[in-house]
């Protein structure tokens with residue numbers, strides 16, 4: 001795809017790099033001068049008044065105005081309208097407003113809605129490989145996921161898979177590392193997962209089952225009462241901000257870190273292929289920019305709010321915030337290998353995606369050892 005090319009990595013020699021760097025400075029200056037001239041040459045002309053306008057619907061898997069994600073879609077719509085000077089207007093719908101939350105994929109695929117916002121792991125029932133584009137337990141964090149997706153071939157595989165469903169996916173959000181969840185049972189060894197009923201979706205849920213627990217999938221609205229009444233012993237949700245708003249600190253004893261099962265869940269903007277292809281180039285670029293913008297803003301907002309609410313949970317509630325012990329993590333990691341092995345042995349596309357993912361991860365993790373990890377170790381001592 002043409003737009004992909006701009007993100008692909010092309011090796012350049014040191015000499016060329018220096019030459020390009022010098023030219024960029026000059027080009028930067030002249031671009032600045034040009035943009036100043038343009039601004040002073042008068043506002044929008046008649047061309048803008050004659051443009052065809054577009055009124056699109058965006059369906060999402062989030063409750064209406066859901067903090068960060070639903071709000072982020074509202075902000076995306078506002079950005080698109082302003083950046084296009086009114087040429088495109090997007091109406092954003094929460095799950096259940098126009099269609100049920102888990103019908104977003106089909107609705108955009110068939111063109112019932114032009115746009116959607118979701119997490120690709122919701123669509124494992126359509127194609128198992130979809131979940132690998134969202135997150136893999138013990139997989140890559142947000143920084144690495146963005147790098148793999150945009151520069152390591154992840155998006156190309158994602159688009160290839162979604163083309164079969166008449167969809168074009170764009171990166172459009174990341175939660176960062178989530179929390180392992182809320183427990184009313186201490187987890188001191190892997191054996192403590194035996195018989196544990198926990199709400200944990202996706203591959204993480206399969207891993208829990210592998211170590212003797214029972215993964216239960218419940219909609220967000222049922223979680224509080226299910227945990228309160230002991231229907232479940234534990235639940236994961238997102239991170240301190242959203243979890244606090246759900247009130248889990250009122251009914252759970254332990255809040256375990258970190259979210260081994262969702263180390264950097266990527267969210268998606270999906271667009272109906274025909275509708276996207278029929279857009280004028282400027283609107284295609286604006287939509288692309290809007291998704292990239294949301295991808296960055298959501299992670300920044302998650303990190304800000306989660307930090308505030310973690311502090312709040314520790315200061316204002318009786319909940320014990322703990323880390324899962326290392327041997328528990330080792331056991332979960334080993335079970336994850338079995339689950340992933342099973343997936344890639346029966347699904348050829350998943351095998352292709354995982355191969356790309358795991359190769360990229362090996363290199364990225366090594367680099368992180370010298371940088372992010374070394375730096376955090378440095379400042380935390």
Ligand code: CA
Pocket residue numbers: 178236237238262
């Ligand atoms: Ca989660």
